Amino acid sequence: MTPPAIDYRDLQGVVRFGYKHLHAARYVLARVREREAARAWLREAPVTAAEYSLPPPDDALQVALTAPGLDALGVAAAVRDAFSPEFLSGMTDANRSRRLGDVGANDPASWQWGGASRAPHVLLMVFAHRGALDAVAARHTGSAFSQAFTITHTLETSDLDGVEPFGFADGISQPWIDWAQGTAPASRALDYSNLSALGEYVLGYPNEYAKCTDRPLVPADAASALLPDALDAPGQKDVGRNGSYLVFRQLGQDVRRFWQFVHGAAGGDLAAAERLAAVFVGRTRAGDPLVPLSARPVPGTPDEQAAQNHFTFDGDPRGVACPFGSHIRRSNPRNTDYPERPAGLTKLLAAFGASSKGFRDDLISAVRFHRILRRGREYGPPLDPADALAPASATEPERGLHFIALNANIGRQFEFLQNAWLANTTFADLRGETDPLIGTREPTPGCPASGAFTRPRHGAPADRVNGLPQFVTVKGGEYFFLPGLRALRYLAGGTS
Amino acid sequence: MTPQAQFFVTAPVAAGREGELRRLLDGMNAAPGHARTDNPLVPFFAFDTIHFARFVIVDDQTLDDTTAYGGPRVSHPPALAFAGEVDGDLDTFFAQAAAHAAPGLRALFGCCQDGPGGGDLAAWLRAHHVPAAASYVNWVGRTVRRVREDAALFEAVQGHLARDRASFEGQPAPAVHLRLRQRVWEDVAAGRLVLTPDAPTPLDWRLRRLAHAVGVPLLLLLASPLLLPLAVAGALQLRRAEQTDPEICPRTPPEHVARLAAVEDFDVTNSFTAMGSLKPGLTRRWATVALLGAIDFAARHVFTTGRLARVRSIHFARWVFLDDRTRVIFLSNYDGSLESYMDDFINKVGFGLNLSFCHGIGYPRTTWLIGGGSSDERKFKEYLRRHQIPTQVWYRAYPGLTAVDLERHARVRRGLEAAQLGGDEARAWVELL
Structure with missing residues (x-):
């Protein structure tokens, strides 16, 4: 199948840009109040597309829908039921919660929003220049909107200038989407690459397996005439094409607890605390990785990120420089399909495990199938690590991250990352520990507490920091479908 | 070194007794699907040789798939299976089972046709054991x-x-x-x-293992003038068939997924049971026998120390033929959640998955039995989930590890x-x- 060229006019802009030049953003969660009005509003919504423009747009509106939202809009069951199972069942299914670590303090029962009975129907993402957000938001959520929808939550964001609330530079490593679909995924099997197939993020295009993921296809008829043709099913129209699955999680960050714990564990010295925190993260606060840059460049890394992103963990197989448990190593192990670039006969033997003899060999799945595009924004005021050592005030504001990830297969991408890598108490060869930043510390079988952090050392028993409390608490979340512009009109009953 | 053995004792459930059987099985559990180690029916704690054990009601939801391949609609009554992995030989285990769990096993299998009644339980268990066509032990000799x-x-x-x-x-x-x-x-x-x-390695086991390691290749070599042409003809025939064999990988009903997921991910290790019918035809049947035989050979002689090819997360696995080799049931105990287990498999040993599972009716389309198949990730995952059946009672000897x-x-x-x-x-x- 020859993949079609991407049509940026049909793609919501946030997939391509992230709109970093628009420093103000607000997320509006709403439920359908009056179906016909809601459909009419969505058909006419001035959603910003991903076409390149100079100057870039002064504001942007993006729209995403939940599965209950599709029902509320009256989308036909046959269309709805063909979306991916994860999207349909939602984030808060009990069996899913167990896998995602949404237990204990993260239990959806205590979330501020999201969850079966309280799921939002629609998410508006409004982006604007500083000072202009209220006006832009008012333009979109005026009387036509409020006739159609009831706003349940308005989530504000803050611009911390590329730093997340704990004080670390964030968003440095992102997959580089192969928009031109110019390189075969197999070329990424042997060398770690930042380049990633379009179909990993945008539905209706080939992914790293050269296949399309789950999305509804409908017969070609008058109603579906506006939709693009399906790539992998002749004669069918593609409701998913140019859409993406959007994972939204509101992650509350206890910045004081984080720095107070690290400060104590580092012996009460702020500089040592910053060094220990950097080991938890895998980067310094400025974003520099703890392992040296590699000689071989990492394909798909833009030049301006080269200084902080041209690295793999190949030179640190035991995790001495950057522990396996560090946040960036858990969330992107930067490995390949085969551990040691085998070729020819060696590759054949490697496929049968002949090269895997060492204790830590080959424990982590190949990263190219488990990547996400992060588009989240922080909320709450900044708090300097030194100030964070003081006790919380009576009116302590909430801080955290509105985590937003785009992917084409929620199960294999976001959920795999969250379950098999971040929340997993037995990631790599570790035991009794979860991600030091975002993990829960709930007990697991055979392991009464999961608050350890292991720092391997050369020729010595590993160092362990024990008793990590939970620093991040999930406050809300839901799975959304971020449709292509034509698909949005189609789902809202439009025919053109 | 004490070798491990795997038992699979099965008998069809007697008409009208399934409800009672399910109640008995549920009564063994501390939580849905997870055995109480001191349950009165089979007090697992009393056995110091069982690694994993499970009770499964063997009831294939996909039996009607045979009609998509032009076969007749077949029906098999649900069966009860008691399966597990133990140290030492099976005769010793069956004797122990009869000693420690006789009332429970008699009650459970009493719900089956031709149950053990009041007769010799160990002999009955032995008689109803079905040996595996292929089995894998993570570390041979680790008790x-x-x-x-x-x-x-x-x-x-x-x-x-x-x-x-x-x-x-x-x-x-x-x-x-x-x-x-x-x-x-x-x-x-x-x-x-x-x-x-470690106990000394039983001499007869060593001899049998040696005979197998040498004898099987030797026999194959001797028979090669006959086998090679047959293998080539068979491969060509299967190659033709695989291009038109229907795929049956629809979306698994959410209720089925929920039933399975409800007992998963309570421990770092999970159990997996799946079954299906083989594609029709003698060539297919003998190809399956040969390929599972090859896997069994590799597992017995090559992959004996912690790695099944590149996969390090499987404690035990096996394929068992049922009903005159028309159906196969697969059982395993693996680390991680199902999604990561399947991903690891697809990416590391997709060829092995295809060779061992592509004979099942409806498997995603393969190329020369090795390529394709599981690399159609979504279809493969739906296929596995669809063929997976719930494990009613699951016991593990070392939770958390x-x-x-x-x-x-x-x-x-x-x-x-x-x-x-x-x-x-x-x-x-x-x-x-």
Whole structure:
């Protein structure tokens, strides 16, 4: 199948840009109040597309829908039921919660929003220049909107200038989407690459397996005439094409607890605390990785990120420089399909495990199938690590991250990352520990507490920091479908 | 070394008794799907040789798929299967089972046609055991006792390190090793730790293994003038068939997924049971026998120490033929959640998945039995989920421990049993701690 060229006019802009030049953003969660009005509003919504423009747009509106939202809009069951199972069942299914670590303090029962009975129907993402957000938001959520929808939550964001609330530079490593679909995924099997197939993020295009993921296809008829043709099913129209699955999680960050714990564990010295925190993260606060840059460049890394992103963990197989448990190593192990670039006969033997003899060999799945595009924004005021050592005030504001990830297969991408890598108490060869930043510390079988952090050392028993409390608490979340512009009109009953 | 054996005792459920059987099975559990180790029917704690065990109501939801291949609609009554992995030989295990769990097993299998009644239970179990067509053991010779001893030893070593951190700090690795070794032998002498030497490897097992390792290739070689043309003709025939064999990988009903997921991910290890009908035809049947035989051969003689090809997360796995080799049931115990298990498989041993599962009706389309198939990730995952059946009762002897944990513990013990380690060996050893 020859993949079609991407049509940026049909793609919501946030997939391509992230709109970093628009420093103000607000997320509006709403439920359908009056179906016909809601459909009419969505058909006419001035959603910003991903076409390149100079100057870039002064504001942007993006729209995403939940599965209950599709029902509320009256989308036909046959269309709805063909979306991916994860999207349909939602984030808060009990069996899913167990896998995602949404237990204990993260239990959806205590979330501020999201969850079966309280799921939002629609998410508006409004982006604007500083000072202009209220006006832009008012333009979109005026009387036509409020006739159609009831706003349940308005989530504000803050611009911390590329730093997340704990004080670390964030968003440095992102997959580089192969928009031109110019390189075969197999070329990424042997060398770690930042380049990633379009179909990993945008539905209706080939992914790293050269296949399309789950999305509804409908017969070609008058109603579906506006939709693009399906790539992998002749004669069918593609409701998913140019859409993406959007994972939204509101992650509350206890910045004081984080720095107070690290400060104590580092012996009460702020500089040592910053060094220990950097080991938890895998980067310094400025974003520099703890392992040296590699000689071989990492394909798909833009030049301006080269200084902080041209690295793999190949030179640190035991995790001495950057522990396996560090946040960036858990969330992107930067490995390949085969551990040691085998070729020819060696590759054949490697496929049968002949090269895997060492204790830590080959424990982590190949990263190219488990990547996400992060588009989240922080909320709450900044708090300097030194100030964070003081006790919380009576009116302590909430801080955290509105985590937003785009992917084409929620199960294999976001959920795999969250379950098999971040929340997993037995990631790599570790035991009794979860991600030091975002993990829960709930007990697991055979392991009464999961608050350890292991720092391997050369020729010595590993160092362990024990008793990590939970620093991040999930406050809300839901799975959304971020449709292509034509698909949005189609789902809202439009025919053109 | 004590080898492991796998049992699969099965009998069809008697008409009208399934509800009663399900109630009995549910009564064995502490939580849905998870056995109470002291349940009165089969008190697993009384066995020190069972690694994993399960009771499954073998009831294939996909039987009607045969009609998509032009076959008749077939029906099989649900069957009860008691399956597990044990140390030592099966006769010993069946005798133990009869000794420790007779009333329970008689009650459970009493719900089956031709149950054991009041007769010789061990003989009945033996008679209803179906040997596997292929089976895999993560580490041949690692007993339950050994796993538990190694884990206790590892914890003891960690305890010594934690209690006396300062005195180990800055010491060269060989010195750390020597001192820990000394502490451990003190523990052993004081009875705080038990380190039982391995039992001698049974002679008959070694002989049978040797005969298998040499005999099977030799027979194949001798028969090759006959087998090769047959294999080529068979491969060509299957190649033609695989291009038109219908795929049956629809979306798994959410209720089915929910029923399965409800008992998963409560431990670092999960159980997996799946079944289906083979594609019709003798060629297909014998190809399946041959390929599963090849897997069994590799598992017995090559993949015996912690790795099934590149996969390190499987404790035990096996394929069992049912009903005159028209159906296959697959059972495994694996680390991680199902999604990561399947991903790991697809990416690391997709060829092996295809070779072993592509004979099942409806499997995603393969190329020469090796390519394609599981690399159609979504279809493959739907296929597996659709063929998966719930495990009613599951027991594991060492909750919380992954296969990688077991290997680490074993390496630590091996290091401690050495009187002295050289510099590099000692450094690698202390890095395990």
